[in-house]
Amino acid sequence: MSTRVNPELRNELIKFGIGDWNACYHCGTCTAICPLSENGFLFPRKKIRLMQMGLQDQLTASVEPWLCYYCGDCTETCPRDANPGELMMSLRRYLTSVYDWTGLSKKFYTSKVWEIAFILVFAALVTAFFLVLLPSMGYHFTKELTAEGGVKVNSFAPPDLVEWLDWGMAITVACLLVSNILRMYYNIVWKSGKTTVSLWVHIREFWLLIFNFGVQPKFSKCSNRNYWGAHWLLMSGYVIMFILIVVYLPWFQTEKIHAWWHPQRSLGYYATFGLLFGLSFAFIGRLRKSSVKFRFSHVSDWLFIVMLTLTVVTGILVHIFRINGMASATYVCYIAHIAVLVPMILIEVPFSKWSHLAYRPFAAYFQQLQKFAVPR
Amino acid sequence: MDMKNHPQTGLFFHYTVTSNGNHIDYKELASYVAGMDPSVKVWTCAEVPCTEAHIREQIGSENLERLILAGEMPGLVKPLFTKCMALEKKDPANVSIVSFSEYGIRKGETDRAKQLLACALNEIPFEIAAMPEEVPVNPATLVIGGGITGIQAALEIAYANFPVYLLEKTGTIGGKMATFDKTFPTLDCAACILTPKMVEVNQQPNIRLMTYSEVTGVSGVPGDYKVKVLKKARKVNVNTCIGCGTCAEKCPASVPSEFDAGTTLRKAIYMPFPQAVPNKYMVDADSCIYLKTGKCKACVKACPVPNCINLDEQDETVEINVGNIIVATGYKPFDAKRVPQYGFGKFPNVVTSLEFERLLNASGPTGGNIHLRSVDKKGNPVFTTDAPQPERIAIVHCVGSRDKNYNKYCSRVCCMYSLKFAHLILDKISDAEVYEYFIDMRSFGKGYEEFYERIREENVNIIRGKTAKVEESKGKLVIRGEDILKAEVIEQEVDMVVLSVGLEPCDETARLAEMLKIPQSEGGWFEESNYNTSSTGTFRGGIFIAGACQGPKDIPDCVAQGSAAAARAIRSVMKGTIPLDVIELPLAQIEKRIKELQPVI
Numbered sequence: 001m002s003t004r005v006n007p008e009l010r011n012e013l014i015k016f017g018i019g020d021w022n023a024c025y026h027c028g029t030c031t032a033i034c035p036l037s038e039n040g041f042l043f044p045r046k047k048i049r050l051m052q053m054g055l056q057d058q059l060t061a062s063v064e065p066w067l068c069y070y071c072g073d074c075t076e077t078c079p080r081d082a083n084p085g086e087l088m089m090s091l092r093r094y095l096t097s098v099y100d101w102t103g104l105s106k107k108f109y110t111s112k113v114w115e116i117a118f119i120l121v122f123a124a125l126v127t128a129f130f131l132v133l134l135p136s137m138g139y140h141f142t143k144e145l146t147a148e149g150g151v152k153v154n155s156f157a158p159p160d161l162v163e164w165l166d167w168g169m170a171i172t173v174a175c176l177l178v179s180n181i182l183r184m185y186y187n188i189v190w191k192s193g194k195t196t197v198s199l200w201v202h203i204r205e206f207w208l209l210i211f212n213f214g215v216q217p218k219f220s221k222c223s224n225r226n227y228w229g230a231h232w233l234l235m236s237g238y239v240i241m242f243i244l245i246v247v248y249l250p251w252f253q254t255e256k257i258h259a260w261w262h263p264q265r266s267l268g269y270y271a272t273f274g275l276l277f278g279l280s281f282a283f284i285g286r287l288r289k290s291s292v293k294f295r296f297s298h299v300s301d302w303l304f305i306v307m308l309t310l311t312v313v314t315g316i317l318v319h320i321f322r323i324n325g326m327a328s329a330t331y332v333c334y335i336a337h338i339a340v341l342v343p344m345i346l347i348e349v350p351f352s353k354w355s356h357l358a359y360r361p362f363a364a365y366f367q368q369l370q371k372f373a374v375p376r
Numbered sequence: 377m378d379m380k381n382h383p384q385t386g387l388f389f390h391y392t393v394t395s396n397g398n399h400i401d402y403k404e405l406a407s408y409v410a411g412m413d414p415s416v417k418v419w420t421c422a423e424v425p426c427t428e429a430h431i432r433e434q435i436g437s438e439n440l441e442r443l444i445l446a447g448e449m450p451g452l453v454k455p456l457f458t459k460c461m462a463l464e465k466k467d468p469a470n471v472s473i474v475s476f477s478e479y480g481i482r483k484g485e486t487d488r489a490k491q492l493l494a495c496a497l498n499e500i501p502f503e504i505a506a507m508p509e510e511v512p513v514n515p516a517t518l519v520i521g522g523g524i525t526g527i528q529a530a531l532e533i534a535y536a537n538f539p540v541y542l543l544e545k546t547g548t549i550g551g552k553m554a555t556f557d558k559t560f561p562t563l564d565c566a567a568c569i570l571t572p573k574m575v576e577v578n579q580q581p582n583i584r585l586m587t588y589s590e591v592t593g594v595s596g597v598p599g600d601y602k603v604k605v606l607k608k609a610r611k612v613n614v615n616t617c618i619g620c621g622t623c624a625e626k627c628p629a630s631v632p633s634e635f636d637a638g639t640t641l642r643k644a645i646y647m648p649f650p651q652a653v654p655n656k657y658m659v660d661a662d663s664c665i666y667l668k669t670g671k672c673k674a675c676v677k678a679c680p681v682p683n684c685i686n687l688d689e690q691d692e693t694v695e696i697n698v699g700n701i702i703v704a705t706g707y708k709p710f711d712a713k714r715v716p717q718y719g720f721g722k723f724p725n726v727v728t729s730l731e732f733e734r735l736l737n738a739s740g741p742t743g744g745n746i747h748l749r750s751v752d753k754k755g756n757p758v759f760t761t762d763a764p765q766p767e768r769i770a771i772v773h774c775v776g777s778r779d780k781n782y783n784k785y786c787s788r789v790c791c792m793y794s795l796k797f798a799h800l801i802l803d804k805i806s807d808a809e810v811y812e813y814f815i816d817m818r819s820f821g822k823g824y825e826e827f828y829e830r831i832r833e834e835n836v837n838i839i840r841g842k843t844a845k846v847e848e849s850k851g852k853l854v855i856r857g858e859d860i861l862k863a864e865v866i867e868q869e870v871d872m873v874v875l876s877v878g879l880e881p882c883d884e885t886a887r888l889a890e891m892l893k894i895p896q897s898e899g900g901w902f903e904e905s906n907y908n909t910s911s912t913g914t915f916r917g918g919i920f921i922a923g924a925c926q927g928p929k930d931i932p933d934c935v936a937q938g939s940a941a942a943a944r945a946i947r948s949v950m951k952g953t954i955p956l957d958v959i960e961l962p963l964a965q966i967e968k969r970i971k972e973l974q975p976v977i
Binding site for chain 2: 025045
């Protein structure tokens with residue numbers, strides 16, 4: 001197989017935030033200092049080499065960028081200030097856009113205008129849905145309170161209808177992600193054509209995918225385990241909230257006020273705590289630039305945590321206002337909550353930073369498949 | 377000042393305005409020229425655009441016969457002006473340029489710019505007007521630093537029959553080279569080359585050796601420098617001490633030996649090393665028990681020579697007059713503790729190259745046998761011959777060099793001395809496994825590449841890839857790095873790790889630079905006046921730099937620079953006069969010269 005060099009790769013990659021990779025003189029410090037780099041799957045240096053040489057095919061077939069969890073040790077010890085940690089981060093952005101067949105990912109990563117316009121349009125659509133469409137269908141605001149003194153939120157936003165829309169959004173996002181993961185699988189496992197992996201290996205190693213999705217074992221091997229802890233709290237909080245909202249919305253969004261220990265409330269409280277803890281960790285870190293991981297923030301990094309924080313804060317406010325019978329405030333916050341949530345999910349999960357929820361566990365799975373690959 | 381009658385002249389300032397403003401105050405220059413000759417038409421590129429039409433109009437309307445283009449890079453626009461002159465039927469040869477950047481005029485040096493303009497307007501070459509005044513020179517030369525460079529420079533001057541002061545900060549001359557075992561690439565015994573030269577210094581009647589002394593102030597002009605020297609109290613009379621060592625035997629205080637890079641202990645009264653010059657004892661005031669508590673004097677009681685040891689002797693300051701000064705203060709090794717991932721100071725068998733040099737040396741702590749560092753009864757790490765010999769040794773290149781976290785420059789000597797280490801290890805332990813981890817192998821000198829080839833054939837594992845960290849596992853040291861050429865991460869178990877530390881300017885460099893009024897270049901080294909053509913010269917007359925204080929270099933280069941600096945000092949001493957510094961020439965002096973020269977030229 002011939003090796004094709006793309007001299008334009010540099011100009012392509014710079015758009016995703018990659019800095020001066022020509023500074024690298026290939027001493028190998030980054031690879032050796034990294035606790036996650038292992039023989040057969042070496043990074044960051046080897047990936048920098050591919051970038052320098054414009055070997056686009058090999059770069060897009062790399063699983064390694066997803067195996068890096070960005071502890072920053074490489075950037076701290078790099079003798080050339082080449083910033084390998086951020087180079088790997090930029091590569092992940094690039095690869096996300098490579099897997100995405102719609103082309104939107106590239107637009108969002110390389111253009112603030114596109115990203116913000118998309119958010120505003122969907123926020124407007126959601127607001128119109130609540131203020132125009134629902135009233136026309138007979139659902140109205142009511143200042144009347146329930147017997148317990150709570151707000152009658154269900155009469156304004158019927159949980160059955162909202163749950164249908166939830167499912168619609170979830171399926172759309174899932175379809176996009178699955179098609180992108182198939183492209184990722186093709187690039188990483190299939191494309192080289194030199195090796196093959198048996199179906200049995202695919203089935204046998206499938207548990208790794210679930211394990212990596214739930215626990216992120218690789219992340220915990222980074223030199224600073226605090227990142228893993230904060231991320232796990234955030235992740236578990238979000239997963240619980242996601243399940244509650246998509247699968248159990250009629251049970252979750254009630255007008256009845258349960259006791260605080262009731263699973264409907266206590267699960268919600270845990271999820272809120274996890275989300276707030278993880279978000280403040282990221283916020284404070286990125287503002288203070290306290291470590292290498294947080295020193296270089298791309299627009300997509302900020303947008304993700306800002307939108308998620310807005311979602312969480314409006315969600316908390318809905319809860320407080322509802323219990324205390326503050327009807328107008330509840331409705332306003334409810335609309336704001338959904339108006340942030342919908343564009344966030346639609347942008348972040350299939351096209352942007354949050355796609356890592358799928359790519360990272362799949363990368364761990366694909367890495368394992370490659371280990372058992374046999375020559376064709 | 378009066379002007380010769382010149383044809384109608386136009387002066388054009390050409391410059392670019394940078395973000396931090398202009399280098400030179402052009403308004404001030406314009407008014408200076410107007411004061412000198414009001415008939416000169418002055419305009420700038422800001423007032424009249426630099427286009428053919430505008431320039432021709434200017435030449436035509438003012439009837440200019442002669443043009444002077446001044447600015448940062450006026451040569452760029454000269455062809456345009458020449459063309460305009462020709463088109464206006466004037467003599468195109470009458471366009472001259474005054475380039476400020478060519479004369480290295482820095483921000484705010486408006487006076488120098490005025491000097492150049494005055495010369496150009498009067499058609500007198502600046503080099504002739506600025507020919508510096510020659511002043512008589514004091515025949516004595518001061519050499520600061522008694523390492524191999526300083527010794528070489530002092531000997532060259534002394535053999536030319538001129539007096540030299542050789543100043544040394546420590547108690548003996550010899551410097552870093554005296555601690556080395558072998559030199560690369562010839563594998564000569566370092567002491568065998570150096571000690572005869574050290575003895576020569578002591579016996580040369582033209583050399584006045586001042587050890588344990590420091591420069592505290594410099595004043596004067598080229599040819600006549602007054603240098604204040606702090607002579608620290610040695611507390612042992614150099615003239616009567618017989619070097620018997622009885623005092624050191626009785627001395628109860630022990631501290632790490634500087635000469636042995638801390639691998640052995642010395643007493644508070646000590647001779648730095650057996651071949652020290654002067655071969656006399658001295659007292660370290662910081663560790664002497666008597667000087668700290670007022671009680672002890674064990675050395676005084678033991679000394680067989682009456683009144684030889686005087687523990688109450690005080691430091692004194694003397695002033696010496698010299699015509700030339702040669703700075704040869706050398707370097708200090710990079711502190712390996714600054715790279716925590718290599719574990720120096722934490723793991724006893726991670727050693728620096730200077731420690732390893734002593735370990736290899738027959739006069740070192742183990743008599744030249746390589747042994748692991750062990751812990752003595754008091755818990756202090758020591759080298760003894762009782763400890764086992766290492767079977768595997770790793771040598772880590774580029775510690776503190778070529779690294780933007782520490783020093784970004786290449787220290788030049790580490791690759792070669794590391795290769796030398798590999799050879800010497802196999803020389804002493806023939807079945808040892810030696811691993812060298814390098815980024816790029818810089819074997820640049822005569823015979824160096826051949827030396828590298830030779831070591832490569834000697835069963836040494838030379839691996840491309842910088843060591844990322846050194847860890848300890850089951851009592852062994854583990855080197856973690858990437859083998860770039862094989863593309864795999866390696867975890868190599870070894871018994872001993874040698875860190876090839878880089879070179880840094882001495883701590884005193886900044887203080888000396890301030891006293892001598894010579895600048896430091898990037899990295900803190902002394903700055904030479906011209907990198908290619910005057911590597912030993914400085915921007916001040918009569919002050920020269922030589923050896924590693926100018927930048928990292930190996931022994932042959934240091935010796936060459938020592939001789940070169942000596943030659944430059946001898947040049948003025950033999951001639952009897954030395955030019956004053958051009959840089960200090962005032963504007964009034966140039967104006968006076970122009971007046972004197974006008975009838976001549």
